[in-house]
Each structure stands twice: as C-alpha cells, then as structure tokens.
Amino acid sequence: MTVSADVWQPVGSLADLEVGDRKEVSLSNGKLILILRSESGYYACCADCPHQDTPLAEGSLDGDILTCPLHFWQWNVRTGEKVGIAELPLEMFELREDNGEWLVRA
Numbered sequence: 001m002t003v004s005a006d007v008w009q010p011v012g013s014l015a016d017l018e019v020g021d022r023k024e025v026s027l028s029n030g031k032l033i034l035i036l037r038s039e040s041g042y043y044a045c046c047a048d049c050p051h052q053d054t055p056l057a058e059g060s061l062d063g064d065i066l067t068c069p070l071h072f073w074q075w076n077v078r079t080g081e082k083v084g085i086a087e088l089p090l091e092m093f094e095l096r097e098d099n100g101e102w103l104v105r106a
C-alpha cells in the first residue's frame with residue numbers, strides 16, 4: 001500500500017505578483033500548481049482545468065473569479081467552489097507565508 005502525504009513545499013517570493021497575476025510553479029513532487037493573486041489575497045490551485053486540462057494560467061482572473069479560457073468554466077479562488085456553468089470544483093492547496101517566502105501544501 002502506498003501512502004502519500006501532502007507536505008509544505010517552498011514556492012519562493014510572490015512579491016512580483018500584482019493583483020490579477022497568475023504564476024505556474026512546478027513542485028519537487030512533480031505537481032504543477034497555479035498561484036494567483038486576486039483582490040482578496042494569494043491562492044494556489046491545480047494548474048490545469050478539471051474539465052479538459054487546459055492551462056488555467058491562460059484564463060482570466062476577475063475579482064476572485066477564475067475563468068478557464070476554453071469553455072469558460074468559472075470558480076471562486078477563495079474556496080475552489082464552482083460558479084455558473086462549471087460542473088466540477090477546482091482543487092485548491094493551502095498557501096502560507098514565512099518571512100517573505102511562500103509555501104504550498106501539496
């Protein structure tokens with residue numbers, strides 16, 4: 001039986017992210033995540049759309065609403081909850097700051 005546990009992994013400084021910016025980060029465990037800065041804060045989610053794996057970095061972020069560029073599914077980045085026509089939630093990861101360096105639990 002294989003047991004995997006999410007661990008806190010460094011993603012560096014996010015000081016260069018402006019509101020509305022997105023940044024893909026490849027973690028040492030092979031996961032690709034997307035870090036976003038919305039009007040309400042910093043969030044981390046899966047990098048690819050849960051519908052057909054479109055890179056969400058190419059989508060748009062308006063307020064706290066992230067929109068996939070392909071079929072326009074939307075989610076609230078505060079919670080990962082689907083909005084509008086989306087049929088699946090967005091996988092979110094915990095994110096925290098430690099002395100200017102950010103860590104994601106994934």
Ligand code: FES
Pocket residue numbers: 049050051052053054068069070071072073
């Ligand atoms: S691939 Fe993102 S909504 Fe279809």
